[in-house]
Amino acid sequence: MRAVDAEEKVDRQARILEAALRLLSLQGISGVSMRAVAREAGVSLGLVNYHYEDKTSLIRAALHRIEEQDIALVEPDLTLEPEERLRAALKRVADPEFLTTEYLSLRLQLWALAQAHEDFERINTAAQRRYRAGLAALIHAARPELSPDECGERAADIDVIQNGLWLTALLGLDRDSIGRSVRRCEEIALAD
Amino acid sequence: MRAVDAEEKVDRQARILEAALRLLSLQGISGVSMRAVAREAGVSLGLVNYHYEDKTSLIRAALHRIEEQDIALVEPDLTLEPEERLRAALKRVADPEFLTTEYLSLRLQLWALAQAHEDFERINTAAQRRYRAGLAALIHAARPELSPDECGERAADIDVIQNGLWLTALLGLDRDSIGRSVRRCEEIALAD
DNA sequence: GAACATATTGAACGATCGTTCAGGTGCTCG
DNA sequence: CGAGCACCTGAACGATCGTTCAATATGTTC
Known part of the structure; x- marks a missing residue:
């Protein structure tokens, strides 16, 4: 005991x-x-x-915790080849482990807080930047012939769809359209 | 005076x-x-x-107001031919008139409230359903040869991207990726 | 103009909020 | 043992919250 x-x-x-x-x-x-x-x-x-110290710093700590979870999504899985590594990261966002209501709702609350409070907005912007940079790096490793700019563009386009995917999953789960969106992200990332 | x-x-x-x-x-x-x-x-x-009557009904009225703005986006412009009508609706979401911080932030707060309050969630789900139905109808008018199911699928896929587009616009405006996303929606809607 | 419904005000209520603080517990170190 | 420290408690404070309500203003009807 x-x-x-x-x-x-x-x-x-x-x-x-x-x-x-x-x-x-x-x-x-x-x-x-x-x-x-x-x-x-x-x-x-x-x-x-x-x-x-006060309520603001408690919320701030909570937001940093959410940020950590976000960044983990684009953490490179070094046991895989670059292309598979990218595919794995793109599939991870639709993984039931991450696509839970609790996690998605947290992200949404983070976004809503970022709108109302300048301090929280900075945390959110930094997290988004780190996420896109991680995604661009994964793309560059899988398609070394692409320019950094092109990788950044693709990462931005994928980010748009993933944001929508998360939001849609939260508002009313539609498994099929989520699957199609994941496939669309792969096409964007890996197009020649 | x-x-x-x-x-x-x-x-x-x-x-x-x-x-x-x-x-x-x-x-x-x-x-x-x-x-x-x-x-x-x-x-x-x-x-x-x-x-x-009380605070809840004030918020409820506010949410219904947001819903009206949403539905207006897929209101058919009958002065146009079906295909142009669809294109116009798809472009409307990126129109500066709608892509204001105030409107986007309102949508975000609506979504966040829907997570916390069952009553508000119903309002939100109904609004989303109406929006998708309006979009599917526009697609069907532009591509009559498509089955209703196929139109619904395309509307769902476009909805995912548009949700992401709105969110991305709100979190950190990236004009270029918004433009590309609008074009991607057109491709999905009008593919043969 | 009297009677009446509607619109509007601000004071007042109890509840809850974030924050502070004096005090209490358990542990380590000299 | 006892001084010091980190951890922890709950009462208390003033501020703000949603809601109620008696009183007043405004406009309409007979």
């Missing part, structure tokens, strides 16, 4: 962050109050303010 | 709704309090609750 107890108790800061993410995903920003986060994490109200 | 005064005074209900939309677009749902709406509309707090 000691092990379980310890496991449940350690790293309350992480549990607070996860509680904030859970609430943000399920109820939107209106559902994220310091008290609600404390309740969801099973800690006292004071502890939330102890680990996070 | 009487005319101006009258113009400014009449239909305070409409001015309240517009104030709510403006705040929702600029500051997100956290910025929409009954008091803030009253201040923005230049009326008293009590009047907001007089015209809208």
